[in-house]
Amino acid sequence: MPSGLVALLDDVSVIAKAAAASLDDVGIAATKAGTKAAGVVIDDAAVTPSYVTNFTPDRELPIIWKIARGSLFNKLVILLPAALLLSEFLPSAITPILMLGGLFLSFEGAEKVMEKFGGAKHGETLEDPIEDVAEFERQRTAGAIRTDLILSAEIMAIALGEVAETPLFERAIVLALVGVVITVAVYGVVAFIVKMDDIGLHLSKRGDALSQQVGRFLLWSMPHVMSLLSSVGTVAMLWVGGQIVVHGLHVLGLHGPSDVIHGAEHAVAQATGALGGLFGWLVNAGLSAVVGLVLGSIVAVGVHLLQKLGVLKSVSA
Template identity: 55%
Template sequence: MPTGLVALLDDVAAIAKVAAASVDDIGAAAARAGTKSAGVVIDDAAVTPQYMTGFSPARELPMIWKITKGSFRNKLLFLLPAAVVLGQFAPFLIPVILICGGLFLSYEAAEKVLELFHIDETNKHEKPALDEGPGREAEMVSSAIRTDLILSAEIMAIALSEVTEQVWWQQAIILALIAVVITVGVYGAVALIVKMDDIGLHLARENEGIVASVGRGLIKMMPKLLAAISVIGTLAMAWVGGGLLIHNVAELGWHAPEHLIKSLSIPLVTQAPQAIAGTLYSIIFAILSGVLGVAIGAVIAPLVHRIFPHGEAH
C-alpha cells in the first residue's frame, strides 16, 4: 500500500478518535448539565398544567402544542445564542445570573410554603374564570410562554455553568441538546398529566372488568398526582434555589453560607458507614440548602407581594 495512503488513513483514524472523544465529552457534559437543572425542569412540569384550567378537553393539547413551540423559540432562538455569547465574552456574569435564578426559585418555593400555612397570602392566586374564548386562550398561552422563558433562562444558565470549559461550538451543541430534550420531556409529561383523567374516563366508559377499574383508578389518582407534583416541585425549587445561592456566592468570594452548611452536614455523617457517607452527606447538604432557600425566599416574598400585588409577579 502506498505510504501516502497509509499516512492518510492514519490521519483519518486520528480525526475519528478525536471526533468520538468530542462526542463522548459532549454527551457527558450534557448529562451533567441536565442533571443540575433537574429541579427547574420539575418546576416547569408542575407549573404548566395550571394554564389549562377552565378549558374544554378539546383545547388542552392544542394549547400545550402552542406553548411547546414557544418554549423551543425561547430556548433555541433567544437564550441559546445569548448563552454562547455570555460563555465566550462574559463568563464572570454566570454566577450573578445563577444567584438571581436562585433568588427567584427560593421566592417561588417560599411563596408556596407561606400559602400552605396561610401566612402572608397577599399574593395568593385567584382561580381563573371559566371563559373559553380565543382571547383568554391566547392570554393563557402567552402567560405560559413568559413563565417558560424565565424557567428556561435558569435551565440554560445552570447548564452553561457546567460547560464553560468547552469551546463555543461544543457549548452550543450541548445547550441545544439539553433544550430539545428538556422541552420534549417537560411538555410530553404535561400532555400526559393533563389528559390522564380523559384517558381514565375513556377506559372506564368503553370497557369492563379490570380495564374499567384501571380507568376509574386513574380518575381517582389524578388529584393526588397533581398534589404530589406540586409538593415535589416546591421541594425541587427550594433545593435548587438554595444550592444555587450557596455555591455561587462562594464563587464570588463569600464562603460563609457554604461553610455553615458543611459544618452542619459533616457531623451528621461521621458515624455513617463509609459506603453511604458520601451519598448521605449530599442528601443532608441538599436538605439544608433547601431550608436556607425557603428562609431567604420567605424574606423576599412579602416584599415582592407588596410591590406586585394580586399575582402580577408571575
Template identity: 55%
Template sequence: MSGLLALLDDVAAIAKLAAAQVDDIAAHAAKATGKSAGVVVDDAAVTPKYVTGIPAARELPMVAKIAAGSVVSKLVILLPALLLLQAFAPWVIAPLLILGGAYLCFEGAEKIWHALFGHSEEGHERAQTLNAARLEEQRVKGAIKTDFILSAEIMTIALSTIETDSLLTRAAALAAVAILFTVIVYGAVALLVKVDDIGLHLSQNGPLGVIRAFGRGLVVAMPTVLKVISAVGTVAMLWVGGSIVVHSLHTLHVSLPHDVIGAAVAWIAGDGASGAIPWLITAFLDAVLGFVLGSVLIPVVSLLLKPISVLFPEK
C-alpha cells in the same frame, strides 16, 4: 487508484472527526443535563396548573404552544445571549446564577407560605369573567414567562458545566440540552394532563373489569398525584435554588454558606462519609437555606413590584 484511496482515507478521517465531535457534544450535554435536572422537576410540576379548568380539547394544543414558546426562548434568545456573555463578560455568569437561584428560592418559599396561610381568590374570580380564548391566551403567556425564567436557569447551569474551548461544541451541547429538556418536560406535562381522560376512557370502554377498575383508579388518583408532583416541585425549587446560591457564592469567594453546610454534613454523617446520606443531608440543608432566603425575599420583591403594578395595572 491511489487518488481514490487517498480520497477514501480523507473521508474516513473526516467521519472519525465528526464522530468524535458528536461524542464530545453528547458527553458535555449529558454532564450539563445531570447538573440541571433539579430545575426540570419544578418546570414539569409548575406547568400543569396553567391548563387547569381548560376544556379537554384545548389541553394538548395549549401544551404545544407553551412548548413552542419554550424552544424559542431557549434556542433563539437564551443560547446566543449566554454564549455572548461567556465570551465577553464571563464574570456575569455567577451573579446571574445567584439571581436565578434566589428567584427559585423566592418562588418556593412563596408557595409554602401560600399553602400554609393562603390568600384571597380575587385572581381566580377575575379569570372566571374572561372568555375561553382570552383565558387560554393569558395562560399561555403566563406559562411561557415562567418557563423562560426556569429555562434561563437551566441553560445558565448547563453552560457553567460545559468545559470546552470550542464555540461550536458549546453551542451544540447547549442546544441539545435545550431540546432534550423541552421534550422531557412537555412530554411529561402532556401525559399528566391527559391521564384522567385516559382513565375515563378505560373506565367506560375497557374490555375487562380489571381494566375498567384501573381506569377509575387513575381518575381518582390524579388530583392527589398532581398535588404530590407540585409538592416535589416546590421542594426541588428550594433545593436547587439554595444549592445554586451556595455554590455560586463559593465561586465568588464568599464561602461561609458552603463551609457551614459542609461542616454540618461532616458533623451529622461523620468525617469521610460517602454515598446517599451526605448528599441527602446537603440537599436538605440547601433547601432549608433556600426557604430562609426566599422568605426574606418575599417582602422585598413585593415592595419592588408595587410601583410596577401602579404604573402598569392589569387590565
C-alpha cells in the same frame, strides 16, 4: 428520567457524528452536559404540571404546547446566544445573573407558601371566579414560561460549564442539542402526566375487568397526584432557587452557607449507612429550600410593599 435523557442524547450523538466528522465529540459532550443538568430537569417536570391544574381537558395539551414552544424560545433564542456571548466576553457575569434568577425562583416559591398559609393572594387564582378564561390562560402560560426561563438558564449554565473549554461552534451545537432534547423530554413527561386521567377514563370503559380497575384507580389517584405535584413544584422552586444562590455565593468567595449545607449533608450521610446517599441528599435539598424560603420571603415582602406604594405592578405567576 435521567437514564431516558441519556439514551435520547446518545441517539442524537449518532446523528451528529454522521452529519459532520469534525463534531465527533459533540455527542459525548452533550450526553455529559445533559446528565449533569438532570436534577434541574426533574424540578422543571415537577413545577410545570401545576400551571395546567384544573383546566378543562381540551385545554391541557394546547397549554403545554404553548409552554414547550416558549421553553424552546427561551433556550435557543434568548439563552443560547447570551450564554455564548457571556462565555466568550464576560464569563464573570454568568454567576451573578444566575443568582438573580435563583432569587426570582425563591420569591415565586415563597409567595406560594405564604398564600397556602393564609397570606393575601396576588393575582387571579384557580379558586377565584374567572371572568376572562382566555386572559387567565394567557397569564398562567406566561407565568410558566417565565419560570421555565430561570430553570432553563440553570440547565444551560450547567451544560455550558461542561463544555466551556471547547471551540465556540462545538459549544453552540452541544448547548442547542441539550436544550432541544431536554425540552422534548420534560414536556413529553408533563403531557403524559396531565393526560393520565383521560387514559384512566378510557380504560374504565374497556370490557375487561382489569382495565376497568386500572382506569378507576387512575381516575381516583390523578387529582391527588396533581395536587402533590403542585406542592412538589413549590418546594422545587425553593430548593433550586436556594441552591443557585448558595452555589453562587460559594463561587464568589462566600463559602459559609455552602460549607454548612455540605457539612450537614456529609454528617447525615455518614451516620445513616447504606441509605446515606439518599438522606444526605434530602438534607442538602431541605436546607437549600430553607435558604430559598428565607430569601424568597424577604424579596416577597419587599415586592408587596412596593406594589402597595404603586411602584411595581404584580409580578406573580
